Amino acid sequence: MLPAAIVAGVARRLVRVSFLLTLPIAISVVLVSVFTRAGETVLFEIGPFDATLEGVDFAAQTLVRLFAISTSIGLFGMTTDPRAFVLDLERRGLSPRFAFVALATLEAVPAMVERAQVIASAQRARGLDTEGGVAARLRGVLPLAGPVVLSSLTEVEERSLALEVRAFGRPGRRHLLWQVPDSTSQFIARAVLLGALVLAIALRLTGTFPVLF
Amino acid sequence: MLELSVESYRYPGYARNVLHDIALRLGDGEIVGLVGPNDAGKSTLCLVAAGLAPASIGGVLMGTLTLDGTPAAGLKTHELAERAVVGFQNPNTQRSGLAATVFEEIAVGPMNLGLEVPEIVARTREAIARLRLEALIERDPQRLSGGQAQLVAIASLLAMRPRHVILDEPTAQLDPEGTRLVGEALKALADDGTSLLVAEHKTDLLDGLCQRVVVIDGGTLVRDGPTAEVFADPELETLGVEPPARVRLRRAAEAAGIDPRVLEGARA
Amino acid sequence: MIEIQDLVHVYDGGTRAVDGVSLRIGDGERVAIVGQNGSGKSTLVRHLNGLLRPTEGRVLLDGVDAASKRVAQLAATVALAFQDPDRQIFAGTVKAEVEFGPRNAGLRDAALAEAVDEALRATGLESDAGTKPYDLGYSRRKLLALASVMAMRTPVVVLDEPTTGQDARGVRRIEAIVRDLGSAGRTVIAISHDMRFVADCFERVIVMRQGVVILDGSPAQVFAQDRWPELASTYLEPPLAACTGAALGLGSTPTDARLIEALAAR
Numbered sequence: 001m002l003p004a005a006i007v008a009g010v011a012r013r014l015v016r017v018s019f020l021l022t023l024p025i026a027i028s029v030v031l032v033s034v035f036t037r038a039g040e041t042v043l044f045e046i047g048p049f050d051a052t053l054e055g056v057d058f059a060a061q062t063l064v065r066l067f068a069i070s071t072s073i074g075l076f077g078m079t080t081d082p083r084a085f086v087l088d089l090e091r092r093g094l095s096p097r098f099a100f101v102a103l104a105t106l107e108a109v110p111a112m113v114e115r116a117q118v119i120a121s122a123q124r125a126r127g128l129d130t131e132g133g134v135a136a137r138l139r140g141v142l143p144l145a146g147p148v149v150l151s152s153l154t155e156v157e158e159r160s161l162a163l164e165v166r167a168f169g170r171p172g173r174r175h176l177l178w179q180v181p182d183s184t185s186q187f188i189a190r191a192v193l194l195g196a197l198v199l200a201i202a203l204r205l206t207g208t209f210p211v212l213f
Numbered sequence: 214m215l216e217l218s219v220e221s222y223r224y225p226g227y228a229r230n231v232l233h234d235i236a237l238r239l240g241d242g243e244i245v246g247l248v249g250p251n252d253a254g255k256s257t258l259c260l261v262a263a264g265l266a267p268a269s270i271g272g273v274l275m276g277t278l279t280l281d282g283t284p285a286a287g288l289k290t291h292e293l294a295e296r297a298v299v300g301f302q303n304p305n306t307q308r309s310g311l312a313a314t315v316f317e318e319i320a321v322g323p324m325n326l327g328l329e330v331p332e333i334v335a336r337t338r339e340a341i342a343r344l345r346l347e348a349l350i351e352r353d354p355q356r357l358s359g360g361q362a363q364l365v366a367i368a369s370l371l372a373m374r375p376r377h378v379i380l381d382e383p384t385a386q387l388d389p390e391g392t393r394l395v396g397e398a399l400k401a402l403a404d405d406g407t408s409l410l411v412a413e414h415k416t417d418l419l420d421g422l423c424q425r426v427v428v429i430d431g432g433t434l435v436r437d438g439p440t441a442e443v444f445a446d447p448e449l450e451t452l453g454v455e456p457p458a459r460v461r462l463r464r465a466a467e468a469a470g471i472d473p474r475v476l477e478g479a480r481a
Numbered sequence: 482m483i484e485i486q487d488l489v490h491v492y493d494g495g496t497r498a499v500d501g502v503s504l505r506i507g508d509g510e511r512v513a514i515v516g517q518n519g520s521g522k523s524t525l526v527r528h529l530n531g532l533l534r535p536t537e538g539r540v541l542l543d544g545v546d547a548a549s550k551r552v553a554q555l556a557a558t559v560a561l562a563f564q565d566p567d568r569q570i571f572a573g574t575v576k577a578e579v580e581f582g583p584r585n586a587g588l589r590d591a592a593l594a595e596a597v598d599e600a601l602r603a604t605g606l607e608s609d610a611g612t613k614p615y616d617l618g619y620s621r622r623k624l625l626a627l628a629s630v631m632a633m634r635t636p637v638v639v640l641d642e643p644t645t646g647q648d649a650r651g652v653r654r655i656e657a658i659v660r661d662l663g664s665a666g667r668t669v670i671a672i673s674h675d676m677r678f679v680a681d682c683f684e685r686v687i688v689m690r691q692g693v694v695i696l697d698g699s700p701a702q703v704f705a706q707d708r709w710p711e712l713a714s715t716y717l718e719p720p721l722a723a724c725t726g727a728a729l730g731l732g733s734t735p736t737d738a739r740l741i742e743a744l745a746a747r
Contacts, residue, residue, distance in 0.1 A: 115568070119568050121532050122561075122563045124552040124553060125561040125563070126556060126560070126585060126630070126633065127553050127556035127557065127582055127584075128585060129585075131551055146570075147567065147568055147570055150567070150570065150615065151567040151570075154567060
């Protein structure tokens with residue numbers, strides 16, 4: 001996976017993001033497993049808790065797995081264009097409605113951020129203090145969040161009518177203008193990865209997969 | 214030909230009728246202006262004329278809408294969309310959000326109709342040509358000016374190949390240049406045989422654009438006639454509609470005892 | 482007194498929205514700023530209450546540099562009504578919505594109640610004081626946004642396209658509000674695309690194009706025939722009264738009233 005990341009040019013960002021994402025869980029995993037895992041070899045003690053070698057071993061294994069999961073998800077997220085992904089899914093059979101919801105959600109976030117900024121400006125122009133202390137900021141929650149929610153909701157009706165007028169309500173498949181290009185090398189890479197996965201599962205099940213300790 | 218006859222219409226969950234006793238006809242190639250005070254039912258009338266009320270938003274319509282001889286009553290919204298479309302004043306809410314370029318944005322409608330790709334492309338090209346948007350086809354729909362975005366929204370509607378286009382305050386959020394662009398585009402549309410219903414406050418715009426004007430007040434049509442006649446009506450302002458500048462000037466001249474014909478000869 | 486000195490504002494992407502503007506606006510002036518979208522009008526006025534800070538140049542309010550104050554502090558001097566009322570409405574009732582601004586400005590009890598009542602009356606919303614804002618139609622919500630800004634009793638009021646979307650009655654109301662604010666000695670600055678509204682209600686018109694001011698004067702001066710080429714360069718047309726007056730050789734008659742006066746005098 002890391003070589004793939006390096007090829008895609010996102011290696012450093014990927015490692016950093018995955019690390020940050022797993023860190024909170026990692027801390028709790030380490031604390032819990034190291035100190036509460038039943039085991040024989042005690043490394044050190046803190047009060048009523050004792051850290052065992054087995055605990056450390058378990059924690060290490062779990063951390064590696066967590067890191068692997070987050071890096072793979074992160075790699076996917078960083079290298080895939082969401083629009084291309086969703087549209088390709090639709091070409092392969094995903095309902096156009098799901099595709100729309102997925103894409104519209106992606107689109108909705110930057111639009112909402114922009115809306116929130118305008119709202120913040122408008123409320124600040126009415127004297128809302130956004131640079132003050134905690135109390136001031138708490139008072140600002142409703143004037144800031146309120147219009148974001150309310151105006152989004154009031155727009156929903158007009159948006160959905162505008163969609164209906166463009167036949168979004170029509171059931172059935174559609175012929176897409178877009179096509180995600182596939183190449184032989186990508187096909188081969190997918191086949192190899194799939195094969196490796198099957199092999200890894202088979203080896204694990206038959207117990208011959210090498211284990212760390 | 215769009216023929217609408219409304220005995221009454223009310224929104225779902227409301228007891229009050231928002232519209233009552235309306236008879237409206239849009240002939241092919243006709244541009245009809247719709248004016249009236251706010252909250253008189255202009256927007257509701259636009260939705261009913263496009264069939265979206267009640268087909269999409271529900272409510273109870275006592276009356277009939279006939280689109281080119283076909284009753285709208287049994288049609289589903291996507292079937293209606295190929296006959297009559299409605300555009301709104303905010304170009305942002307009409308953007309699908311799915312397209313990276315203006316071309317794709319306009320193509321979304323035909324795509325949704327399940328058409329084959331060559332047909333989708335043909336209709337899109339046609340809509341672009343009708344509104345002369347060739348220069349914009351590669352642009353990001355999010356990065357257009359208000360006027361351009363509104364034109365793209367109208368083109369997106371045209372790609373459905375409707376015979377009837379209803380627009381609810383299309384120039385409300387536009388600057389004078391944007392307003393002019395939209396006005397010209399609408400004229401070109403009518404020349405091609407599309408019938409148009411344009412709701413607007415800008416009576417100067419409608420003055421130069423429409424053959425007929427209808428006035429809505431309190432949920433019903435109170436005037437329906439040729440543009441010049443309706444706009445010259447002395448009760449127009451009491452009805453909540455600002456007369457066009459030339460009418461205002463003429464009245465002011467008459468009120469001051471000056472022969473209004475002096476003004477006519479001076480149209481710059 | 483507002484003083485804008487060599488103001489330049491460059492947005493993050495590199496757009497020079499305001500490219501060197503110097504202006505002075507006296508207390509109690511009624512000024513309209515016009516120009517096509519993208520000419521820098523909105524960018525310019527947002528410097529008056531600190532929402533935008535200059536890239537170069539200064540904005541002085543009564544001699545004090547606006548950059549030295551926070552937006553919330555400047556709101557006590559300059560109130561800005563945004564074009565889209567739905568970008569600020571959040572309260573449960575019309576009255577509560579109008580109270581928000583003046584409350585932030587420090588008004589309490591009798592003074593607050595008075596400011597709110599006055600604003601509600603001016604915008605025709607007194608009978609709707611207990612109504613939920615979203616039960617009002619769009620144009621009345623716009624009036625609500627205007628009321629909530631008026632109630633702040635600031636010496637300077639900035640209106641961003643106040644007549645957009647309003648019917649005839651709404652426009653009349655806004656014209657009356659602009660006149661009343663002016664007679665109360667408050668400075669009114671409005672961005673508008675409605676040349677008739679501008680010529681009728683404002684004593685000074687500033688025309689912007691591509692970030693600079695190309696015309697600045699009374700409506701009679703700005704809409705005079707020799708200025709039409711400049712207006713055309715930014716896709717603006719003078720009001721019909723001005724065109725008619727020029728065609729009849731009556732001099733500059735930017736409003737209906739002036740035109741009729743000139744005709745009667747002939």
